[in-house]
Amino acid sequence: MPTPIDASRRPDLTPLLRASETVGKVLKRGDIVIYESTVYPGATEEDCVPVLERVSGLTFNTDFFVGYSPERINPGDKSHRLTTITKVTSGSTPQTAETVDALYASIITVGTHMAPSIRVAEAAKVIENTQRDLNIALINELAIIFNKMDIDTEAVLQAAGTKWNFLPFRPGLVGGHCIGVDPYYLTHKAEMIGYHPQVILAGRRLNDGMGAYVAGQLAKEMGRRRVHVNGARVLVLGLTFKENCPDLRNTRVVDVVSELGEFGVEVDIHDPWVDPDEALHEYRLRLVEQPRAGTYDAIIVAVAHAQFRDLGVAGLRSFGKPGTHILYDLKYVLAPNEADLRL
Numbered sequence: 469m470p471t472p473i474d475a476s477r478r479p480d481l482t483p484l485l486r487a488s489e490t491v492g493k494v495l496k497r498g499d500i501v502i503y504e505s506t507v508y509p510g511a512t513e514e515d516c517v518p519v520l521e522r523v524s525g526l527t528f529n530t531d532f533f534v535g536y537s538p539e540r541i542n543p544g545d546k547s548h549r550l551t552t553i554t555k556v557t558s559g560s561t562p563q564t565a566e567t568v569d570a571l572y573a574s575i576i577t578v579g580t581h582m583a584p585s586i587r588v589a590e591a592a593k594v595i596e597n598t599q600r601d602l603n604i605a606l607i608n609e610l611a612i613i614f615n616k617m618d619i620d621t622e623a624v625l626q627a628a629g630t631k632w633n634f635l636p637f638r639p640g641l642v643g644g645h646c647i648g649v650d651p652y653y654l655t656h657k658a659e660m661i662g663y664h665p666q667v668i669l670a671g672r673r674l675n676d677g678m679g680a681y682v683a684g685q686l687a688k689e690m691g692r693r694r695v696h697v698n699g700a701r702v703l704v705l706g707l708t709f710k711e712n713c714p715d716l717r718n719t720r721v722v723d724v725v726s727e728l729g730e731f732g733v734e735v736d737i738h739d740p741w742v743d744p745d746e747a748l749h750e751y752r753l754r755l756v757e758q759p760r761a762g763t764y765d766a767i768i769v770a771v772a773h774a775q776f777r778d779l780g781v782a783g784l785r786s787f788g789k790p791g792t793h794i795l796y797d798l799k800y801v802l803a804p805n806e807a808d809l810r811l
Contacts, residue, residue, distance in 0.1 A: 470645070471505045472718075477652050479508065481515055488516045492523025495532055500564055502535040502571075506650055508657035509591040512536050513560065534560040535568035536586040538593030555580045558589035597650040598668060603637045604647075605671030608678055611639035611811045615685070621811060622800055639811040640798060641682070641770070642675040643709035643720035679723020682798065682811070686766055687731050689794050689809055695765050698732035703764040703787050706771025707739040707747060707755070711799070714741045721770045722751050736764070740775050761786045765793055769807075772799035781806040 469483040484505050491501055501520060503512050517528050526532050537557045541550060555572045557580050559565030569582045583589040611621040621639060628634045642648050651672050655665045690697050709719040725735050736756045737747075744755045767787050769776055776784065781802050785795055797807035804810065 469505050471507055471649075471653070472645075473649050473652050479511075479653050479656050481507070481511065484511075484516060485519055488519040489523050492520045495520060495524040495526060497526065497531045500533045500535055500559075500567060502537060502568060504537055504539040506538060506593050506597075506646065506653065507590055508594060508653040509587045510657065512586050512590060529560055533564040534586070535564055536589045537568060537572055538589060540593075551575060551577045554578050556583055556589050556592055557581070558583040558586045560586060591654075594650050594654045597646045598654055600637075601642060601647050601651050601675060602667065602671040603635060604640065604642050605674045607637045608639045608642075608811075609674055612681065615811075620804055622804065638800065639678075641678050641709075641720035641724070643718045644715070645709075645717040648675070648709075648718045648720065676720075676723075679720050680727045682724050682768070682796070683727035683731065685809060686728070686768065686794065686796055687733075689796075690766065693792070693794065695792065695794070699734065700732075700765040701734045701736070701763060702728055702766045702768065703759050704735055704737045704768045704770050705739070705776050705784070706769065706773055707737055707742050707753070708771055708773075711772040712741070712774055714743065714746075716742060716746060716750055722753070724768065724770060725753065739771065739773070741773060759787045762788070762790060764788050766796060767793065768796045768798060769801050770798050772801050777801050 469487045471484055472480050474480045484503075484507070495501070503516060512534060517534055520526075520532065520534075521528055524532070528534070535558060537555055540553045540555070553576075555576045557565065557569040557572050559568045565582055569580050573580045583592060607625070610624070614621045614624060625636075625638065629636055651668050655668050658665050686702070687697050690700060704721065704725060707719060707721050708715055709717060725737065728735050736759060737753055738756050738759050739747075742755060747753045747755050764787050767784055769784065781795075784802070785793065788795065794808045796809040798811055800810065
């Protein structure tokens with residue numbers, strides 16, 4: 469079940485708890501209930517199990533048992549699939565843990581890792597994306613600094629990447645159903661036990677602000693080129709949270725669109741991977757099926773879909789007003805000298 473955050477960025481366990489109620493109605497003695505949703509440490513046993521007990525009338529670890537094995541699917545990734553990603557498993561008793569591990573081991577070809585407790589397995593999952601979020605936040609902050617120094621961020625990262633232990637992260641918009649959400653589950657639990665996280669929340673604030681930063685950079689470049697921002701037309705290429713997949717969950721491209729709207733910019737969005745009805749339903753955004761050539765004051769490559777890469781610089785610039793448009797490459801789709809702006 470999905471484990472989103474609410475408008476205040478607090479964990480929303482409603483879908484998970486309702487699913488627990490549904491399971492509780494059919495739960496019988498000897499059953500094992502296995503959860504896979506990303507949650508904070510303790511949620512399975514402290515939040516979900518009481519619901520199972522209340523609805524079923526059965527006793528935890530006497531009449532029924534619980535396992536936890538976090539989902540590790542990577543949308544759009546054809547190489548790392550369910551059977552080829554090591555599965556973390558756990559159980560509420562040693563015997564349950566063995567049973568749960570054997571179940572997953574029967575289909576996971578690369579093997580499993582049995583954690584010593586459900587809380588350890590929950591924590592392992594929630595820090596996977598927290599670590600990635602913080603690494604991207606660091607690179608985003610470096611990109612902002614280097615931009616102010618007129619230094620090409622990608623050139624810096626390529627040079628630094630020649631050292632064997634330099635991590636190959638790139639700046640960008642951090643969205644999706646995991647990276648932009650999971651850290652808030654961990655920080656929520658930390659605050660519940662009296663600790664106020666500093667580094668994790670700082671990274672979240674920085675990444676959440678990148679949409680506004682991108683829009684601001686484009687507006688500044690328009691100003692330098694004497695292009696009227698208010699009333700300008702901008703084409704945003706890509707709406708999904710990552711390339712070559714139709715997933716719109718928690719996409720931060722919407723932040724760029726919203727911020728440009730605050731500047732009075734007219735924004736068209738084109739994404740061949742997205743269902744237009746879903747974009748309208750989820751974000752009240754209407755997509756254009758085919759952008760008109762020679763129309764836009766600026767083009768933003770927001771997602772590195774293969775279709776956009778295949779267009780090349782000439783194809784991407786064909787959407788802009790001849791000789792006056794700005795091409796902003798957020799995803800390093802083009803060579804440094806082919807774009808007017810890059811992160």
